[in-house]
Amino acid sequence: MADDREFWKKIANGNANAFDAWYRDTAPRLQIFLRHLLANEQAVEDVMQETFTQIWHHPHRFDPGRGSPRAYLFGVARRQAAEWRRKHKTADELEFDPAAPDRVEFASMVTEALSRLTLEHQTLLWLREVEGQSYEELAMILEIPLGTVRSRLFAAREALRKLWCVARQHSGGRHDLQ
Amino acid sequence: MICNEAAEYISALCDGETIPPTAAEHIGACPDCQALLSDYLALGVELRRTASLELANAVPSRNWTKPQNRVATWWRKGWGPMRVPRLVFGSLIACVVVLASAFVVSRARANVTGTVVLLSTTGPNGGLLTDCALSTLEKQQFPCTWYGKVGSRFLAYRVFFVTRKGGRVRLTIYTRTYMSGAKPVFPQREGGFIKDVWFEPGKQSKLNVPGVGTLTLEGVWMDHMPILGTLEPIPNEIRLGRPLLLKDNVVVGDLSHFIGGTFGMDDLESAFGFYIPGQGRFLLSLLPMKGAVEAHVVQGRISFKEGGHSWELVSGVPVCRADHLWVLRQPGYKPKGWNPNTPSCCSSPKLVQIEPGVWLPEKWPK
Numbered sequence: 312m313a314d315d316r317e318f319w320k321k322i323a324n325g326n327a328n329a330f331d332a333w334y335r336d337t338a339p340r341l342q343i344f345l346r347h348l349l350a351n352e353q354a355v356e357d358v359m360q361e362t363f364t365q366i367w368h369h370p371h372r373f374d375p376g377r378g379s380p381r382a383y384l385f386g387v388a389r390r391q392a393a394e395w396r397r398k399h400k401t402a403d404e405l406e407f408d409p410a411a412p413d414r415v416e417f418a419s420m421v422t423e424a425l426s427r428l429t430l431e432h433q434t435l436l437w438l439r440e441v442e443g444q445s446y447e448e449l450a451m452i453l454e455i456p457l458g459t460v461r462s463r464l465f466a467a468r469e470a471l472r473k474l475w476c477v478a479r480q481h482s483g484g485r486h487d488l489q
Numbered sequence: 490m491i492c493n494e495a496a497e498y499i500s501a502l503c504d505g506e507t508i509p510p511t512a513a514e515h516i517g518a519c520p521d522c523q524a525l526l527s528d529y530l531a532l533g534v535e536l537r538r539t540a541s542l543e544l545a546n547a548v549p550s551r552n553w554t555k556p557q558n559r560v561a562t563w564w565r566k567g568w569g570p571m572r573v574p575r576l577v578f579g580s581l582i583a584c585v586v587v588l589a590s591a592f593v594v595s596r597a598r599a600n601v602t603g604t605v606v607l608l609s610t611t612g613p614n615g616g617l618l619t620d621c622a623l624s625t626l627e628k629q630q631f632p633c634t635w636y637g638k639v640g641s642r643f644l645a646y647r648v649f650f651v652t653r654k655g656g657r658v659r660l661t662i663y664t665r666t667y668m669s670g671a672k673p674v675f676p677q678r679e680g681g682f683i684k685d686v687w688f689e690p691g692k693q694s695k696l697n698v699p700g701v702g703t704l705t706l707e708g709v710w711m712d713h714m715p716i717l718g719t720l721e722p723i724p725n726e727i728r729l730g731r732p733l734l735l736k737d738n739v740v741v742g743d744l745s746h747f748i749g750g751t752f753g754m755d756d757l758e759s760a761f762g763f764y765i766p767g768q769g770r771f772l773l774s775l776l777p778m779k780g781a782v783e784a785h786v787v788q789g790r791i792s793f794k795e796g797g798h799s800w801e802l803v804s805g806v807p808v809c810r811a812d813h814l815w816v817l818r819q820p821g822y823k824p825k826g827w828n829p830n831t832p833s834c835c836s837s838p839k840l841v842q843i844e845p846g847v848w849l850p851e852k853w854p855k
Contacts, residue, residue: 472528
């Protein structure tokens, strides 16, 4: 944590090299996260650009006392993604359209099911399971009360499990998980 | 425990959380819960596996530059090739700044800052009658009110804020005089002497009141509602500020429209009375009254038990110097002469001693 803060001081002082190093370290994982939220390659590129540009231009908006720089990054990206979805979709869940241009191809039935969840459920599950964010960081990223994180994660897991079970049934016996 | 109750704990286990023993016991023994746990774990593993596959995708390189500071750029362009000696240029800038500041100061004096007028009213002999603050933002505020002796007569004086225009405020002033110390009926729209004035804080205004003489009004603008007077009660004083009455932790009375600032009485042999619709009249005294209950006082809070209920009178200022006083409640009290559905304050019935150490409002049956 102390290293993170020292590192962030350099970024806050406008050190482009430090920021670029941080970008190279975090952007690949952020890109995957956004691909699952947005399911649109162009949107992923746009939101990534907007997220890192915003942080580069306004590094002082990050409060080290509230969480890690990585958690802050995912929080900003989540808000940008939500804004993109608000502008481009009326429903909270993405409509399934295999012929849509730039549509992301998912590697498995599970991630396909993930793409059909609400934005909050997708964010909770991905950041918990893949990024290993703590309950406190999830509360900060999603701007929700800490006391509700556990129950919301349960709801997200159950929603994913049900979609996955339905997908398994429709796949005629094909199973991703052995 | 049943499976539905245990399901959320199963999810918590996947996050590395510990769970209650009853849930842990159930999950360990229940095949359906074990299957759910397996599913949740498998989903997490699959998400991480696919993420690992996708990590191979490269991200584009970017160039990080801060936005250009246009002012700095122009400054560098102008400062470099300057032909006028830089000392002369600097002096010219300084002169411009000084001259501009003078205009700003003049304008600042003419303009108004602040939203509260602190109004001071002095009597014909120069003695201060009252200081009070009027907010220009609050529509339903309590007016400035004062009652006392001026010369040979008693004056009831009330000032309402009407409107504001720039640095001036329009005030409606009601006055009524009495020959003796009779209970004042504060003048409203009928009776008494009514005058509308435009008043400018920072300048004196004179108000001639028939039978009393000339009052002088002065004021200043403030950016907040000030605390007037001292916070500490004087000896024998019972004082309330925007009080709320709570019964069993529920607010049952709000006297802030009556006592918008603070109001106090320091006559030991008079009780402080107020009326709350549905609850009755309450008399407060530093003297023990027959039939009263003893109340505990901590700064702005009076706590007592009466009629099987817990009561608290919460005041915005310290109530009295003592740590206790007496409260006499008349639950069936009906006010005479005004609407029984509105609260009222602040009567001051005289107390008489009916026996050593025991007091009672005069005219009450002993």
